[in-house]
Amino acid sequence: MIVVTGRVVAEDTGGPLRNARITLSSEALGTPIVLTDGEGRFSLPPVAPGARLIASKTGYAMAEIVATADRILEIRLRRAAAISGRVVDEFGEPVVQAQVIAEVPRSASTSAAANASTDDQGNYRLSALAPGNYVVAVRTAGPPVSQTLSNGRTATVLPENKSYYPNTATADQAREFTVGSGTDLARIDFVTPSSMSGSQPFSVVRPMAFLLRGRDPAAGPPRPSTATIRGSVLDTSNRPLPFAQVLLASEERVEVMVTRLVRGNANGQFEVRDLPAASYKVVASKPGYFPVRGGDVNGLAQVLSGDSIPVAQGQTREGIEIRLMKWGSLAGVVRDEFDDPVQGASVRLLQIRYEAGRRRLVPASALFPTTDDLGRYRLYALPPGQYIVSAAPSGTSPSTSVPGYALSFFPGTTVASQAAFVTVDEGRDVANINIALSRTPTFRVSGRLLDSAGVGTTGGSVQLMPSQRSTSVTSIPGRARILPDGRFEFANVLPGTYLVQAYRGRSNGWTEGEFGTLTVAVANSDVADLVLQMARGSTISGRISFDATDPSSRPGRSGIELSPIPTDLDQTPQSNWATADIRDDWSFTIDGINGPRRLQLRRVPRGWALKEVRVNGIDITDRPVSFGRSEQSLSGVEVVLTNRVSRLAGVVKRGVASASNINVIAFSTDRNRWYSTSRFVRTAVTEAEGRFSIEGLPFGSYYVTALTQIPVDGDDAWQDPALLESLVGRASSLTVRDGETATIGLSLP
Secondary structure: OEOOEEEEEEOOOOOEOOOOEEEEOOOOOOOOEEEOOOOOEEEOOOEOOOOEEEEEOOOEOOEEEEOOOOOOEEEEEOEOEEEEEEEEOOOOOEOOOOEEEEEOOOOOOOOOOEEEEOOOOOEEEEEEEOOEEEEEEEEEEOOOEEEEOOOOOEEEEOOEEEEEOOOEOOHHHOOOEEEOOOOEEOOOOEEOOHHHOOOOOHHHHOOOOOOOOOOOHHHOOOOOEEEEEEEEEEEOOOOEOOOOEEEEEEOOOOOOOOOEEEEOOOOOEEEEEEEEOEEEEEEEEOOOEEEEEOOEEOOHHHHHOOOOEEEOOOOEEEEEEEEEEEOEEEEEEEEOOOOOEOOOOEEEEEEEEEEOOEEEEEEOOOOOOEOOOOOEEEEEEEOOEEEEEEEEOOOOOHHHOOOOOOOEEOOOEOOHHHOOOEEEOOOOEEOOOOEEOOOOOOEEEEEEEEOOOOOEOOOOEEEEEEOOOOOOOEOOOEEOEEOOOOEEEEEEEOOEEEEEEEEOOOOEOOEOOOEEEEEEEEOOOOEEEEEEEOEOOEEEEEEEEEEOOOOOOOOOHHHOEEEEEEOOOOOOOOOOOOOOEEOOOOEEEEEEEOOOEEEEEEEOOOOOEEEEEEEOOEEOOOOOEOOOOHHHOEEEEEEEEEOOOOEEEEEEEEOOEEOOOOEEEEEEOOHHHOOOOOOOEEEEEOOHHHEEEEEOOOOEEEEEEEEOOOOOOOOOHHHOHHHHHHHHHHOEEEEEOOOOEEEEEEEEO
């Protein structure tokens, strides 16, 4: 083994390059990444003679050299080149998330020299290009089409279009660009057919909410296609939106009717002709806008579950108005402690939300952009709200984590509680959200993963996350790099208390996979040689019985969802919990259960409710039970459903007038029952004349109150004990008894 020392400088100036990265070309667990100091100097830990080293620096082309100990290496890096431009369709509309690629012409390799995705403005930038010749291509996808498989079933495919600049089908016909050291070639723009950008920006908002489907053989002969739907696409200020895409889908299984994708005109008007008589969902899409229904921002799936548009044979439906809300965006630059731009930093948008009984900082966007060679990033498709922006160098790959840099938050702190909130209003473009990375002591956590038989395994995922018992509010898991023998490693871990969790995932709906967890305290040194063994978990089996007014009465099995809900996420998987396999004879099984759980009905048919859960005559209803080992399995569990259901009904008024679309929360007066998914905490929304109804509350005393708006910071935020405590002083109270209806009147200020 030899110790390699050296210096990295710029080829054009000879000046030192600080924070240049030196690493081995072949990665292994524990492969060091060394950063040059302020004078460009570096020293590697002992490596094998002849090992190949890679040197890189933002804005410079990568260089590969052979390690040698007989001299101090001087590595000279050439400034990299960049190519940038924009991708639009023939209407001038930006094409979002198109893939742009730089290729070496006439190369035997088909791999791209650089690639990038377009943002919501259609902009792209190809960077870190070594001097040389390149051709540039754009890859886009058309609207979904139906394709019949060999088994006769119908699948959905997105046809792909690839074209080269300036508008050629093959690389041989493309224009070649010669770039030198430091060349910044701009305005290499593409115009791609709108027919081949039809899936944009629907996929930006949310994956397609419906699939293409084949003709239903039971639907009878095809219906005449003589109906028409006309309408307009408007923004929230009632201004027409030109050239929006309009997607229409039939609700009924009538024909291969599925999708009709049309483009609105310059005045925002659209028309869909030659439709069979049916009910349709219609949604519009335009880069830079969200679908809107009822004044609220919703995903595409929610819009499609809204009102239907029925049309009869030969009928023309006119005046259909679809409104879109302009989305917000965030942009900025990520720099290091020397104020140099950082390329490849992963930027995440976060929000504080209440989920699964915890208030945590969680990802708020499905987009995870990385910075370009100028350190720039752009986050888009943002609904109004308050956000926290974070960044980390080198993306999320554990094997390429840069030492000494932990997750940083805007404006420049590694402590989440010190992060600044950024407010995004409707349609607002927020700029200059710049994040400063800084060095901080970090450590490695490593060990070996074993399956339930004690054998090293790579199966499943291994995550590192703050313990619920720690002071951190961040619940963004870090993923380990795992080698074939089961060794794992997390890099750049800040001091604190963490959980290392391994989980294989469900093998079917009623079986959770192997799971294991360790609590790890990181102080002032690396933590090594951990052994994390997963367990197969316990089994819960039993039968569902009924306490009914009519002994022969039974609900449908498909409407019952019985699950073991965790009471401590430190000791259980974070999500994807099993649901009981309920058989025809009403017996059920749940396998692979680890950690403390409550056996709860997450869904029950209307008119039925949980009465009790018994094991060998002992009532365990609403009680946490520990699982994990085979001897902790439960058999003979009896889950009793009853149709002697309680009902809480009432009216909400504002002054003397009834108040519709108001939220009502009923919650137990016993604070021990304020836990996530508790059946003692329920909500409803008032309908016409201010009326509301809540079925299935267990016997007990309750607080009841009305709110004009419930918290939106998480699906479970209305169950937050802190919120419930704040409502006690203004709530009314009453007693709910089994099988009876309790009534109450509520007033709003």
